[in-house]
Amino acid sequence: MTLLRQGYGPDDLRHDLLAGLTVAIVALPLSMALAIASGASPASGLTTAIVAGLLISALGGSRVQIGGPTAAFIPVIFNIIDQHGYDGLVLATLMAGAILIVAGVMRLGTLVKYMPQPVITGFTAGIAVSIFTSQIKDALGLDIERLPADFFERWQVYFQHLGSINPAAAVLAFGTLVLLVALRRYRPRWPAFLIAVVAASVVVLASGLPVDTIASRFGGIPTELPVPHWPQFDLAMVRALLPSAFTIAFLAGVESLLSAVVADGMTGGRHRSNGELVAQGIANTASALVGGLPATGAIVRTATNVRAGARTPVAGVAHALFILAFVLLAAPLADYVPLPAMAGLLLMVAWNMSETERIRQLMRAPVGDRVVLLTTFALTVMFDLTLAVEVGVVLAAFLFMHRMSDVVALESDVGLIDEDREDAEEPTAESDQRAGLPDGVEVYRVSGPLFFAVANRIDDVLRAIGTPRVFILRLRRVPLIDASAVTALENLIERCRRDGICLVFSGLQPQPRDVLRRMGIVPDGADLHFVDDFPAALALARKVVEAPAAAAR
Structure with missing residues (x-):
């Protein structure tokens, strides 16, 4: 054609x-x-x-x-x-x-x-x-x-x-x-x-x-060419x-x-x-x-x-x-x-x-790549290609996941920067950043894809911060999440509910928001909130923190 x-x-x-x-x-x-x-x-x-x-x-x-x-x-x-x-x-x-x-x-x-x-x-x-x-x-x-x-x-x-x-x-x-x-x-x-x-x-x-x-x-x-035949x-x-x-x-x-x-x-x-x-x-x-x-x-x-x-x-x-x-x-x-x-x-x-030239080049690559190369080569020669490819691809996948887990950052983020604004200025001193947060509010930020290789880090977050009144998890820099990450977030939600902590997800991108929705993780207006940006999350946190004081008066 x-x-x-x-x-x-x-x-x-x-x-x-x-x-x-x-x-x-x-x-x-x-x-x-x-x-x-x-x-x-x-x-x-x-x-x-x-x-x-x-x-x-x-x-x-x-x-x-x-x-x-x-x-x-x-x-x-x-x-x-x-x-x-x-x-x-x-x-x-x-x-x-x-x-x-x-x-x-x-x-x-x-x-x-x-x-x-x-x-x-x-x-x-x-x-x-x-x-x-x-x-x-x-x-x-x-x-x-x-x-x-x-x-x-x-x-x-x-x-x-x-x-x-x-x-x-x-x-x-x-x-x-x-x-x-x-x-x-x-x-x-x-x-x-x-x-x-x-x-x-x-x-x-x-x-x-x-x-x-x-x-x-x-x-x-x-x-002459052979006649087609079907094998036994x-x-x-x-x-x-x-x-x-x-x-x-x-x-x-x-x-x-x-x-x-x-x-x-x-x-x-x-x-x-x-x-x-x-x-x-x-x-x-x-x-x-x-x-x-x-x-x-x-x-x-x-x-x-x-x-x-x-x-x-x-x-x-x-x-x-x-x-x-x-x-x-x-x-x-x-x-x-x-x-x-x-x-x-x-x-x-x-x-x-x-x-040989490509092998010499790859032997100057990081150690993990050299291990994948030599393992695949050795298994191809000594056993068979099927096993070599299977093991090589699995090793390469684990190597990739390990490297990606090092790239993903899950860290305390007490700054008041609005991530939607490119001209926003980062506060320089952590004490000044902390002073801008209401008492009883903790903020963490995740940067990078949230997948199964790093999902276990979420379980360690609350152990490090204790029991704040409001916990804000900034997710604008998370382009995607998988099912393991959703399970880890479910555990985080349940723990926050059990300890009376108001959990706020800030800046969810379309893919993470859609995955959470399809897997049944939706805001309930009481213990779990989804907000578009960090200023909105901070405003909500102040309202939650100030509510008990207003009720006491």
Whole structure:
């Protein structure tokens, strides 16, 4: 609809087709390598790039987003296949697709911007270490029949099989890595991944090096797309895979929206976050049904698309169609690709994901942020991403609450300043301020959001001030309150009533006033009063204090 509204001409098509071809050249070897590292067949990676890539571009909320398999999914997919087989992965991806669609419909896309940076960096760096660890077997040509999923067990198996190193595989992997580094430095615009894989394949064919290839391990790449099928599952498997489904949905949502933000910065556009989530959900569902892998927006491929001149989603659709053309017309050529070269490619991907500069920067941050970063990183490497993200987010939330509780001030405020007047002058001496208050009146002021992390302070206020005749609580600087704060205020109200103290809330803002009203806290005209400003509160306090004296006369 956007293309029809804004117009689309031959020049736009030319730019988009060229960009789509450029990205397809990058995505072709990378999709196969990512699938192999995930414990799946290279054909499943190509299927994902075709099906999910086409749908993400056609339906997504970013004009230049490129979707497909990404490195972030590798440890998650490997663990699911290891524990539940490929049908388990299909089911988890289907559930993740449904979660993403629901999240988009509920307009939760904007929540991603609240993800703490130490958590994102921690699990990204942890995934990089996991990818590096997973490629040691193929990079060294180790004779290992089956790799365990556990990090420590995997390294134990590696050390046990060091005697089976294949020198040819090690040299080929190292040579591929060196070529990638050289191309990245001296020819950054060249398709380094494709050049390195083709060069390694030619070397193996010409020299007959004894290394594993795609054909020798996987039996080659099919020349057609698989037929959609529904996985076999039961309720117990659904329950077991639900945490993994949430992890896939989380990764797909976070990475795609981060990629869209990067694209916005490069193009000056603006993506639709909720539309992007719905598109990711549809794409993952379709990918799972045809034997593909989880997919999301790929930051590097999206940036490549923009640099290549992409103008509209047609470029992303073209990228998927170019890969489809390769599968239909030239898939047998992929049979000769050596797996050590693919391992070298993924070692480069792992280094690119490690974010060493960002880690060094965050290690100069406050201690709490460093703890969140290192905890998330360690749990991602040693356990799994689901636990790492859960613990990281919870730690970051507690850290935020602790910091916010330090910001909120609950203090004695005996000054007579009218907070509605910007030109009002604060009295300088506390004795002068105190002299302006009637006997038996105490004043406290709250500054900052009143939420559960600071609500307990309210309970301590009356213990500090005794039993005044009138207690004024100034709340104009409280922008919001939550249910815990309301409960604490209820306790304060009950205690004031029990001790015969007249309680006055001064300067309630709209949100706190509305929350109190909806939760049944309303002024009663006797023990509890709401007034608009401090002068009105002070006038009411004088009237209450003077009333017993007048009655005595």
